[in-house]
Amino acid sequence: MKKDSVKIVTIGGGSSYTPELIEGFIKRYDTLPVRELWLVDIEAGRDKLETVGALAKRMVEKAGVPMKIVLSYDRREALKDADFVTTQMRIGRLPARILDERIPLSHGMIGQETNGAGGMFKAFRTIPVILDIVKDIQELCPNAWLINFTNPAGMVTEAILRHTNFKKTIGLCNVPVNMVAGFAKMLGVEEKDVTMEIQGVNHFIFATDVFVNGESRFQELLDKYAHLSAEDTIQMKNFVSLPYSPAFIEGLGAIPCPYHNYYFFTKEQLEEELEQFKTGTVRGEVVSETEKELFELYSHEELAEKPKQLEMRGGAKYSDAACNLIQSIYNDTGDIQYVNVRNNGTILDLPADSAVEVACRITADGPKPLATGELKLPISGYVHMIKAFERMTIEAAVSGDRNLAVAALNLNPLCPSDELANIVVDELLEAHKEYLPQFFK
Template sequence: MTRDALKIVTIGGGSSYTPELIEGYIKRKDELPIKEIWLVDIEEGKEKLAIVGEMAKRMVKAAGLPWTVHLTLNRREALKDADYVSTQFRVGLLNARIKDERIPLSHGVLGQETNGAGGMFKAFRTIPVILDIIKDMEELCPDAWLVNFTNPAGMVTEAAIKHGGWKKTAGLCNVPIGHRKQAAEKLNLPEDELFFKFAGINHFHWHRVWDKTGKERTAELIDLIYGPQSETESHLKNIHNVPFHYEQIKDLGMLPCGYHRYYYIEDEMLEHSIEEFKKGETRAQVVKATEARLFELYKDPNLDYKPKELEERGGTHYSDAACELIASIQNDKRTDMVVSTANNGTITDLPYDCIVEVSGPVTSHGPEPYNWGAFPPAARGIIQMMKGMEETVIRAAIDGDYGTALHAFTVNPLVPGGVMAKTLLDELLVAHKEHLPQFAEKINEIEATQPETVAYVSHLMESN
């Protein structure tokens, strides 16, 4: 990138995370020659866009910067001649996430934003939208970079690169950032004196750590974080802090992602989620209440900075990472980051052309991942299954094929097979009918032949 008057677009601009995004740009004002920031949303998000958009304007003004902040519901207008496009949207808004969580949990099955049945349905709703955005980009901003942190980030990024053909795409997640900070704190060393290698897929990666003397500190960190004397709290606000089994992590010889709890200690995590469901306090319901409080804060005409309360939202650091990635591409900074990008042989256990979440410097031509190689058998087996599940989900999201979707549900280790897999699939299809046009024919068939399914979903949502 060489332009000295950047146009940056954020799709999902009415998000509660937008103040962090604006703060990140302001922090990098000397690295990013921004001229225009466009915040885009849809009709249903119009009110939130207006609130957070005005706050964004106040932040820019308070920083004394000559940037113009535009608010629009016209995506094509915003994308015209854009240099960078970031995506942080949620199809169906938080009410859709509530369905993703409550419907499975009503059957005693995990309901979660990016894992299990809920995560697959978020992909079904989101992937067609990202492909539509790419069609607009091909026409209106063919040289732009796409920075995705819309969940499930790995599958959405894979759809963009492999199926949308948008090679200039990078996916981001805040989870590795938290793990880096945790390691630095436990070792009592500055983060920039440690070297990290992450490898896996989004919300399903492992990492190793070295210090500047060349000594690997991974085993020490396993003891400090997961050992018998450890009292470490999870740094992830959206995941219940059930302790990992120390012997299992010691055997792996790698530090797990916080989301591995759903797989390594599934029973305890499920039990906690069911308790939350019974109290009407699923994570989506809590986030909806938190977000409502945030937007009340954002309405304050004197608020011109990111409030501390935003950190309670659970996704802190996402937006700042997006700003750093853009700055690194723009200036060939080669910042060491963890991104979802093309495997290209980085992880030998996974397909060459799939999307993985790995460490590496971000250059002017994009991420250049460090070689990882192979996983130990225990990790290799489960990640190959998870990647196969992701590829099947993506195919179902694009084709709208019921058989493919059912196969994805059957492969996913957090969804019971047989009758339960089909029951959940049918109920979630009906619940999300408005946002799943690719499945319209099958949904109409379910509604015509399974009135009990329609009644159950309707009753469950009314009792929310």
């Protein structure tokens, strides 16, 4: 039944991440024969797509694999008969991200792009577009898998699950693989031998068990994690959070992900971001600079591989995770990966039709999540809170209900007050007006 080759469509193909994706497909060509890769973008992104597309073609040619790169500004033409669709678009591009970050910070509120106000507005801009893409997929390539790595990946996945009847959607994030890498390092074992049980939602997961070659080493790891030295913390900064007290970690009985810094070290995170705000170096601004440099590099005609500098862009393992996922589906490998899927009882006390980020066995029929039972008591309150925030945000994104947006933001632990929730929602609505017609009916 397995096709001899696959057609992949990447929406937001002009992204600076694309070379990593290309490299990933080239590396895996033997087991994942990508016949056609369509890079799709909007007219406004023509310059970037042309640059990235040219590099992609040079990379493929140099590698000597028979992969056809097609650049397209016509999403519907591209989608026809696709086997996999990946989405990595950014509605409003980096300037919108900078607003998502700077407007909240201008009022002393964390404005990070997937949690709190920033993530909320990224959801508001992205969800209507993704729902349109799904409509096209259902018409033009109904058997394709949609692999979304546009943030907020969890909310985007849940929006599709709740507002369409399309089932073949998977949300992807690089946080879990970074956690695996960190745990492997702490235990002195190889990454490939480590698997986790995780409970939570995108950017808000906890490791609740960790296995080396299938045997639980969790208690040992938890004890180590509870007593990290300052040095450890610095060395593994992509993975370890700011230092928690031993008592907290032991009482929690679960290992937080790096994004928990925002919730458990709000003061420290806010101080750092306010400094960036002052110096014009919020994440979106830094990334804009990096991107400029990357596109400068990409345009060199002699360049025919992914430049090292891309790895500094952040989110480096994202494209690799996407390639792995596609390869495992194509080959029915049955390995464990960590993705956002319909809960379906995997976390017993979250709604069955919500998206959760959990360990799944990857098969040709998609990810099959391993049951985890009820949320461990200490993490249950917080996970429910973030899930409620996500669900309210999705409803507001679809309905354009400002009241719901204000309530959702005020209920988010990163928002310090009702008053600020109103101010920040209004300023962000105004700033992104162009992309938020649902709120301006």
